[in-house]
Amino acid sequence: MSGRGRHAARGAADAPAAGAGLGDLELPVMLLHDDAIEHNVRTMADWVRAAGVQLAPHAKTHMSRDLVRRQTDAGAWGFTAATPAQVRTLASWGVGRVLHANVLVDPASIAWVAEHLLAADSATEYLCYVDSEAGLDLLLRELAPHRPDRPLPLLLELGFAGGRTGMRDDVAALALARRVAASEHVRLAGVAAFEGLMPVGDDPAAPPGAAELLERVRGFVTALTDQGLVAGVPVVTAGGSSYFDLVVRELGPAMWDVPVTTVLRSGCYITHDHGVYRRTSPLGADRGNAALRPAFELRASVLSVPEDGRVLVGFGRREAPTDDRLPVVLGAVPAPDGAHDLDVTGWEVTGVNDHHAFLRVPSGVAPAPGTVLRFGISHPCGAFDRWRHIPLVEDDVVVGEITPRL
Structure with missing residues (x-):
C-alpha cells in the first residue's frame, strides 16, 4: 500500500493552509488533534x-x-x-x-x-x-x-x-x-x-x-x-x-x-x-483507564444571550453528532486580552436545532457574542460524516487535513 506522507493532501480549494493559526478558521469548525x-x-x-x-x-x-x-x-x-x-x-x-x-x-x-x-x-x-x-x-x-x-x-x-x-x-x-x-x-x-x-x-x-x-x-x-x-x-x-x-x-x-x-x-x-x-x-x-485521548474538538462562537441562564451558540445537529449524547462544553478559547478566559463549570448543552445550540449556564453568566467555545463530541462516526475537510492541528496550528470518503 503506497503512503502519502504523514498527513493527507489538501483537498478543497478553500481548505485551511498548513501553518494557519486556529484563529484564522471560519467557525464553526471541527478539528482533529494530530x-x-x-x-x-x-x-x-x-x-x-x-x-x-x-x-x-x-x-x-x-x-x-x-x-x-x-x-x-x-x-x-x-x-x-x-x-x-x-x-x-x-x-x-x-x-x-x-x-x-x-x-x-x-x-x-x-x-x-x-x-x-x-x-x-x-x-x-x-x-x-x-x-x-x-x-x-x-x-x-x-x-x-x-x-x-x-x-x-x-x-x-x-x-x-x-x-x-x-x-x-x-x-x-x-x-x-x-x-x-x-x-x-x-x-x-x-x-x-x-x-x-x-x-x-x-x-x-x-x-x-x-x-x-x-x-x-x-x-x-x-x-x-x-x-x-x-x-x-x-x-x-x-x-x-x-x-x-x-x-x-x-x-x-x-x-x-x-x-x-x-x-x-x-x-x-x-x-x-x-x-x-x-x-x-x-x-x-x-x-478507570484513560489510555485513549479524545481527538475531536468542535469550536463555535457565542451568538446571543437572549435571557438569563440561556446562551445560543453557532453550531447544531448539522455540525455535531447527537445520536448518542449532546456535545459537552470543554472551555473557552482565550482572547489575547484574556476576556474569554471563562469558567465553564456547570455549562451544559441542552438542545440543538440545525445550526443553533442551546446552553444552560449559571444565572448572571453572560459571555460576550463572539466568544469562542470548545466542545467535545460523542460518537466520532457522525463527525466524520458531517465534515468533508477536517483541519488536523498541533499546538493550535494547522498541519494538514483529513478528508473522509462516504
Whole structure:
C-alpha cells in the first residue's frame, strides 16, 4: 500500500493552509488533534499485541486514506467495511485484507467481488458474512456464472434475539456451515458476531448477555473445527470499540486448544470521544483507564444571550453528532486580552436545532457574542460524516487535513 506522507493532501480549494493559526478558521469548525490520533493508534496497536489478537479497524469510522495508512503502519491485520462501496474504496487504496462485516446480497456487488477480489491476481483478500440458507443460495447462484478463480471466504455470523443479522439457532447454523464447506465457490473461513448492540444494563463494562454470546461463539467454533469444516486456521471476529476486553477474555488465545485467529473490529478508538467511548471503552476514563485521548474538538462562537441562564451558540445537529449524547462544553478559547478566559463549570448543552445550540449556564453568566467555545463530541462516526475537510492541528496550528470518503 503506497503512503502519502504523514498527513493527507489538501483537498478543497478553500481548505485551511498548513501553518494557519486556529484563529484564522471560519467557525464553526471541527478539528482533529494530530497528537491524540498518533497516541491512540500506538496505544491500541500495543494493546492488541499484548492481548495476542489481531485488529481489523472498522474503516467506516473515518473512511480516510491517511488514517488507513497510519493504522496499516501500526500493524493492522486488515480493515473492516460495512458496505460494498467501502469495500471498493479500501481495495482501491491497496488494502491487503478487507473484512466485510455484513452479508453480501446485492447481485451487482457480488459480481464485482467475483471479478475483482476473487481473481487470481487480486491483491486484496476479502471475507464477508453469511447468516441464512437463502443468503447462501443467492451467493452461489450469482457467483456461478463468473466462475471465480478463488472461492469466497465466508464467516458464519451468529446473532441474538432482537439483534441485527446473524443466526439465532445453532443447529441451523451448523447445517449451514456444512453446506458452505461442501460448496464449490465458497469456503468456510470462520465465525463472526457482534456483542456491542446487546441491551446495556447498569454495568458499563459489559451488556448483560454479551459473555454468553461470546461463549456460544467459542463453542460453535469448537464444533466446526472438530468436524473439519473450516478451511485453514479459523478466523473468529467480534468486538466493536466498547467491549473488546470482554472479547479477548472470552475468545482470546488462552481460550483455545487449536490455532485460531481472533480479530477485533474496533474503529472509533482512533479518535475516541467525550461521550459513548469515554463511558464504554476499556481504555476510556469512565472505565478507570484513560489510555485513549479524545481527538475531536468542535469550536463555535457565542451568538446571543437572549435571557438569563440561556446562551445560543453557532453550531447544531448539522455540525455535531447527537445520536448518542449532546456535545459537552470543554472551555473557552482565550482572547489575547484574556476576556474569554471563562469558567465553564456547570455549562451544559441542552438542545440543538440545525445550526443553533442551546446552553444552560449559571444565572448572571453572560459571555460576550463572539466568544469562542470548545466542545467535545460523542460518537466520532457522525463527525466524520458531517465534515468533508477536517483541519488536523498541533499546538493550535494547522498541519494538514483529513478528508473522509462516504
